[in-house]
Amino acid sequence: MTYPRITIDLKKIETNTRLLTDLCRQHDIEPVGVTKVTCGDPKVARAMLAGGMNMLAESRVENAIRLRQAGIDVPLMLLRLPMPSQAELVVENFQCSLNSELATIKALDRAAASVGKVHQVVLMVDLGDLREGILPEDVENTVAQIAPLAHIQLLGLGTNLTCYGGVIPSRDNLGRLLSLNKQAQAVYGQPLPVISGGNSSSLPLLLEGKLPPVTQLRLGEGIMLGRETVARQPIPGAHLDCFTLEAEVIELQTKPSVPIGEIGQDAFGGTPDFEDRGNHLRAIVALGRQDIAVDSLETPAGTDILGASSDHLLLDVTDYQQPLKVGDRLVFSPGYGALLAAMTSAYVSKEYCG
Numbered sequence: 001m002t003y004p005r006i007t008i009d010l011k012k013i014e015t016n017t018r019l020l021t022d023l024c025r026q027h028d029i030e031p032v033g034v035t036k037v038t039c040g041d042p043k044v045a046r047a048m049l050a051g052g053m054n055m056l057a058e059s060r061v062e063n064a065i066r067l068r069q070a071g072i073d074v075p076l077m078l079l080r081l082p083m084p085s086q087a088e089l090v091v092e093n094f095q096c097s098l099n100s101e102l103a104t105i106k107a108l109d110r111a112a113a114s115v116g117k118v119h120q121v122v123l124m125v126d127l128g129d130l131r132e133g134i135l136p137e138d139v140e141n142t143v144a145q146i147a148p149l150a151h152i153q154l155l156g157l158g159t160n161l162t163c164y165g166g167v168i169p170s171r172d173n174l175g176r177l178l179s180l181n182k183q184a185q186a187v188y189g190q191p192l193p194v195i196s197g198g199n200s201s202s203l204p205l206l207l208e209g210k211l212p213p214v215t216q217l218r219l220g221e222g223i224m225l226g227r228e229t230v231a232r233q234p235i236p237g238a239h240l241d242c243f244t245l246e247a248e249v250i251e252l253q254t255k256p257s258v259p260i261g262e263i264g265q266d267a268f269g270g271t272p273d274f275e276d277r278g279n280h281l282r283a284i285v286a287l288g289r290q291d292i293a294v295d296s297l298e299t300p301a302g303t304d305i306l307g308a309s310s311d312h313l314l315l316d317v318t319d320y321q322q323p324l325k326v327g328d329r330l331v332f333s334p335g336y337g338a339l340l341a342a343m344t345s346a347y348v349s350k351e352y353c354g
């Protein structure tokens, strides 16, 4: 066994997926399983497929290639706007992509033409979160320019919320997407069957039965961590512990809580600030910013994060329930940022169970 180690419970991921695919389909929504936080891990992808997903979504071409090479052949959606320089790779590896730039859609059209394919596009509309998407007033004009592209099939409109601006999905903004899709359909002259109504932040509305009739949701975090992403409340019946992270204590000593000497900058150029807690029992854990995002790491009960550098996590363990010794492993619960970093870090070993 090597540490730090992340343990991935595939059965729990499958169960969470089943819970959400069932919920979506009860409301005539087709869910898409987002694997990006696991870097396109094929085992996680298979767990999602076993849980009822028929389509997967990824943010990076490399991850799609990883899935394809593992023999996963369901349709893939590219979530991040395509880089024009990757148009060929996108058309080759993804059936569908989310887009907001006409120049890129034209590049995809040319790439698709050169291999005799038709590439599907969901046109993203910015409903106020201010990450990707064209503004609502530009929908008709943009659709009119997509319509003549012979190797592009416009599927419909989509939106992404609660990512940059923290804007919460509502009947108002998603209702707007529905009416824009109608306008777009009139311009396109053919049905636009897909209304891609967001990510795991649309789950609270869905759970309350108040989600406007979008046809698709793209779900990652809700499955992986079992929580919606507006208030990060647990989804009833979902497992919250699909991923656990273990790391080893490499120093355990009682030390003062305020450094001794003149204080300059810390390892990351910040100016540290210290609360005097007197002498306390501190553990150094062999886990650092190269492996996790500190602010989204839930630490074991009775421990507090004091700080972290590239390779060291400092914890106040004064109130930890059991006696600790050097070489013991502590178990952490990663939030989204910590999970993303741990799955990406070559220094974190990956174990599967379930």
Ligand SMILES: *Cc1c(COP(=O)(O)O)cnc(C)c1O
Binding pocket: 034, 036, 059, 079, 080, 098, 160, 198, 199, 200, 201, 218, 219, 220, 221, 222, 229
């Ligand atoms: C990451 C992402 C998703 C999935 O978001 P979750 O909060 O993990 O469900 C959906 N759509 C887009 C465009 C994304 O980038």
